[in-house]
Amino acid sequence: MRIEQLEYLAAIARLGSFRRAAEELHISQPALSGSVRSLERELGVDVLERGRHGARMSDPGRDLFPYILTVLDAVDRLRTAADEQHRSVRVVRVGTVNAATVPLLTPTIREFRRSHPATQVEVIGAQQAEIHRGVLEGNFDLGLVNYLDGDDRPPDLETTLLLTGHPVVCMRPDSPLADRDAIRISDLLAEPLIVMRSGYVMHRYVHRLLHGQTPAFSYSTDGAEMGKLMVAEGLGLTVLPDFSVIGDPLEQRKVITWRPLADDDTQVHLVIQRARSASPPRAARNLYDIFVARARHYTAGGAPADRELRSPSGSAGSRTPA
Numbered sequence: 001m002r003i004e005q006l007e008y009l010a011a012i013a014r015l016g017s018f019r020r021a022a023e024e025l026h027i028s029q030p031a032l033s034g035s036v037r038s039l040e041r042e043l044g045v046d047v048l049e050r051g052r053h054g055a056r057m058s059d060p061g062r063d064l065f066p067y068i069l070t071v072l073d074a075v076d077r078l079r080t081a082a083d084e085q086h087r088s089v090r091v092v093r094v095g096t097v098n099a100a101t102v103p104l105l106t107p108t109i110r111e112f113r114r115s116h117p118a119t120q121v122e123v124i125g126a127q128q129a130e131i132h133r134g135v136l137e138g139n140f141d142l143g144l145v146n147y148l149d150g151d152d153r154p155p156d157l158e159t160t161l162l163l164t165g166h167p168v169v170c171m172r173p174d175s176p177l178a179d180r181d182a183i184r185i186s187d188l189l190a191e192p193l194i195v196m197r198s199g200y201v202m203h204r205y206v207h208r209l210l211h212g213q214t215p216a217f218s219y220s221t222d223g224a225e226m227g228k229l230m231v232a233e234g235l236g237l238t239v240l241p242d243f244s245v246i247g248d249p250l251e252q253r254k255v256i257t258w259r260p261l262a263d264d265d266t267q268v269h270l271v272i273q274r275a276r277s278a279s280p281p282r283a284a285r286n287l288y289d290i291f292v293a294r295a296r297h298y299t300a301g302g303a304p305a306d307r308e309l310r311s312p313s314g315s316a317g318s319r320t321p322a
Helices: 003-015 018-025 029-043 059-088 101-115 128-137 185-189 201-209 223-232 282-300
Strands: 048-051 054-057 091-096 120-125 142-148 157-165 167-171 192-196 217-221 237-241 257-260 268-275
Touching (some): 018 029, 091 128, 101 282, 128 142, 157 282, 201 237, 223 237
Parallel strands (some): 091 120, 091 142, 192 217
Antiparallel strands (some): 167 237, 167 257
């Protein structure tokens, strides 16, 4: 039994004619008749009554017809779902606070691209609350956000830990503070400070770190990437998770550098989130899996989260490993 045989039978019953059904289905009338005969032999029932003036359902055919329509309806729903799935995988949208762009986000998308060459990945920078809302409302398939120890996770989002790191001070190599093994709060207060806007975890962290004290001068910006660029232009210092600085092209080219914070063991956790109640497209599920696998690979390869944090000068910071 084939699906098209049931579709042929339904068309004949609706149109009352082999000829009209053959025209609508774009097949020859003999082929249509032979296919329906084959189905009737398989079922052991003459589903149609054939006459000079057309065809109509036989009494046994009328008993079977509701089951035929149920099968066809299920097939239509399956095809619709498959079409929606196919369309949805053309674009996967990731909301991110722009953390771990180099060690995690970029290699993950590169690997995903190799296995899904026809699927676009849109990476949208946003604040944490916007990402939570976007994932819940279906505007984002996945979200990358930071948490500090003790922060609550939204119960309606599935949260998976990717990386754990520490805050570090990002500066230019020619900064006087680059000679220090670790940076103290008094050092931060004496320098122009580039802070994340309210709504970012690192904004909350810096406010807590400074105990409400005001630095000599401060800028406010969106996201780690802009913060690092402002540092590179000599506008001041910024405080970011180590996984947002170490390995960055600006750091590799010695345009920026970093030092640990003295007497601070705060951990920053980068997580990936998706809606618990949703049935995501296969491409989004695959991208999620790659994020998790790449994070494990990065950590196993000696990421800052797994070893004592050392400044570029080679001196250990005054903190314990994560």
